[in-house]
Amino acid sequence: MKPYKIGIDLGGTKTEVVILGQDDTEQYRKRVPTQGQNDYKVLLDFLHTFIRDTMQHIPEGDDFSIGIGIPGAIDPETHLVQNANTTCLIGNPLQKDIESLLDRRVGIDNDANCFTFAESLKGNGKDYNLVFGIIMGTGCGGGICIDKHIRKGPNSIAGEWGHFSVDPNGSLCYCGNRGCVETKISGSGVEMAFYNTFKKKLSMQEIVKGYRANDPACTSAFNQFLDDFGRCLGGLLSVLDPDAVVLGGGLSNIDELYTIGTERARGYAFHRHTITPILKNRLGDSAGVLGAAWIGV
Ligand SMILES: [Zn+2]
Numbered sequence: 001m002k003p004y005k006i007g008i009d010l011g012g013t014k015t016e017v018v019i020l021g022q023d024d025t026e027q028y029r030k031r032v033p034t035q036g037q038n039d040y041k042v043l044l045d046f047l048h049t050f051i052r053d054t055m056q057h058i059p060e061g062d063d064f065s066i067g068i069g070i071p072g073a074i075d076p077e078t079h080l081v082q083n084a085n086t087t088c089l090i091g092n093p094l095q096k097d098i099e100s101l102l103d104r105r106v107g108i109d110n111d112a113n114c115f116t117f118a119e120s121l122k123g124n125g126k127d128y129n130l131v132f133g134i135i136m137g138t139g140c141g142g143g144i145c146i147d148k149h150i151r152k153g154p155n156s157i158a159g160e161w162g163h164f165s166v167d168p169n170g171s172l173c174y175c176g177n178r179g180c181v182e183t184k185i186s187g188s189g190v191e192m193a194f195y196n197t198f199k200k201k202l203s204m205q206e207i208v209k210g211y212r213a214n215d216p217a218c219t220s221a222f223n224q225f226l227d228d229f230g231r232c233l234g235g236l237l238s239v240l241d242p243d244a245v246v247l248g249g250g251l252s253n254i255d256e257l258y259t260i261g262t263e264r265a266r267g268y269a270f271h272r273h274t275i276t277p278i279l280k281n282r283l284g285d286s287a288g289v290l291g292a293a294w295i296g297v
Pocket residue numbers: 162163164173174175176177180182
């Protein structure tokens with residue numbers, strides 16, 4: 001076991017880094033805006049520089065591992081990035097490129113897998129065998145951990161529930177399908193649906209606030225959101241029957257997901273009295289970056 005672990009959570013808008021020392025004590029942390037969201041070369045250069053800067057904070061001569069969580073997955077056959085909502089990554093050999101720039105191996109996994117892994121190891125999923133982790137933010141990702149191991153699957157798409165098409169007439173998703181779960185229950189999906197129906201631009205936060213203040217448009221949109229959440233999650237419970245579900249991402253702070261949303265999920269699941277706990281994350285925004293540190297090599 002190496003004495004230090006560097007974890008990087010490469011996000012579409014922000015990138016965070018952490019250095020863990022012995023017993024996973026946090027030694028250093030930094031969060032910066034991501035550069036090059038639309039240009040792979042700029043993004044690669046940004047990531048490389050950020051990792052090099054971070055390495056300066058490790059005592060000279062001490063060994064360390066590096067793990068990176070990315071908004072996508074590495075195709076097990078071609079080793080190119082696939083399924084990334086930071087679309088400039090798609091089709092590029094990110095792992096090979098960053099390893100040759102750093103002249104060392106790095107661990108790379110999907111950010112939702114990193115989140116689920118962290119919550120399974122040390123978060124609210126730690127007492128459960130099969131944990132389904134969900135990130136609901138700008139997008140909607142998912143991951144599966146079984147007995148504290150990430151389940152990747154032969155196509156590296158295990159847990160990618162956000163791209164299950166639930167509405168053939170729904171909006172077009174970046175993945176090419178229509179009406180994906182992501183278009184229904186992510187922040188950007190709800191905001192777009194609100195704009196299409198009411199011709200008014202409101203943020204997800206404003207929609208939630210409006211719902212709590214009994215605004216009719218916000219109530220209608222938010223009820224639709226809770227129902228979509230329930231229907232999509234209910235189906236998932238029926239397929240996987242996990243021991244626990246842990247929610248992360250900005251939308252996981254919406255209290256109604258754990259009351260009305262959970263009730264609706266139970267209503268849609270094949271077994272109407274599902275006992276599966278739907279839990280809020282414990283590690284908060286840190287889960288992604290900690291998970292990345294723990295997958296490092
Ligand atoms: Zn999709």
